[in-house]
Amino acid sequence: MTLTVLFAAGDAAFAEYRAPLTQAFAQHDLKIDLVTEAAPEAVDYIIYSPASTLRDFTPYTRCKAVLNLWAGVEKIVGNPTLTQPLARMVDPALTRGMVEYVCGHVLRYHLGMDAHINATPGAWVQDEPPLAPERVVGILGLGELGRACASALAALGFAVEGWSSRPKSVQDVTCHHGADGFKTLLRRADILVTLLPHTPQTENILNAAAFAQMRTGTRIINPGRGALIEDEALLAALNTGQIAQATLDVFRVEPLPAEHPFWAHPNVTITPHIAATTRAKSASQVIAENITRVEAGAELLHKVDPARGY
Template structure:
């Protein structure tokens, strides 16, 4: 029996995904019709991006799941018409990209690379950088991406702690949770990496009070969500020297407006939302596996907890 898979995303995404997605679904042993124009009442699965034209899920009466192409689900999880299981994107390439960005920028700051790259010719200041053994990193958020980044940094020798809302156990890491755990996590954060989801509970996780709780001269890296930081509070903390540097990849408004003070602040590095990207060749495997599972009666992978928002 042929299953109907609706691709509901932007046209450029269709160009990227059509061939690899068809190939991976076939490799998973599923006979499927993949298209962008299947009648709603004939759709079995929706491969979805939240910026799609599809915003009303009511007509999809026989669909079995919505398979999100993005790791973040804040753009869909609250949709009142969504009556289907929602699966977020988790794939090895997405994780690898995040690990590379986080470890690269932590090492850049840790080793003082900017001062060498920008130094005037003839500058010779042979000051050895600190060792990772003596440097504490806190990762806020211990989902798939956060756990992978925390483990990679620990593998490089950093003293790593991770924080999550609920208790977790991850080999090689100090895992903290809850309000008390957050205070402890921030108090020991020479570097703080933000990889929390965007929910009402995580909005402005870093604010005037929590920034003040960090060691003076701490450094912040945010490849998670722009909403995790109170921008005004961060700028004030940077100006006061409480925070020495912020490397930011995500923002409340994207592209970051040209008049935003982050662009010109001497202690801010802006990267254009490139910390990790969903790549069609890899993401198609995740989508195909969930379709295979749906067709064989197995539980879907990476199902979103609607009550938690991620």
């Protein structure tokens, strides 16, 4: 039987994904009619991103699953018309990209590279930074990406501590959970990495009260979600030195408006949402595997829990 798969992620993405998806479907022995338009009642699966104009899922009565191309699902999970199972993107290449970004910026802060790179002629300050085991790196969020980053940093020798809303266990990582655990991690981290999903519970989780509990001079790296941080509170904490530096890859509005004060702040590094991009070749394999599983009667991988929002 030939399955109809609707690619609802925009024309530019379709040009990028068409060949890798076709190849992945062939490797999984799937007979697929990959289309950008179809009668809703004929669609078996939807490959989706928020770049799509598709907002009403009600007519897609035959659809067995919606497969998100992005790791984040906050822009779709609350759609009341979405009654089909939703899978978030968990892609090994995306995970590796995030690990490399996080480790790179943690090492940059750990080694004090900004001061050395920007040193003026005649400046010859030979400081002695602590070694990795003496530096506490905190990870907010111990999902797929958080666990991978925590493990990689622990392998580099850092004292890694993580936090999640529910109890988690990660080898060589001190794990905290709940409200008390959140406060403990804030007090202990020298460098704090935010990898939480965006939900009503996590929005503005790093606010003025949270910054006040951190060690003076903490560095923050946010490749997770822009709404995790209250912008005005972060700017205030940077101005007092409570937070020494911040590297931000995600923002409430993207691209970040030219007039936003983050651009002008000397202690803020901005990157253009590049920490963990979905790569077409590897993501296509994930999608093909998921469709194969569902067709075989197995459980959908990376299924989103609408009640939790991820």
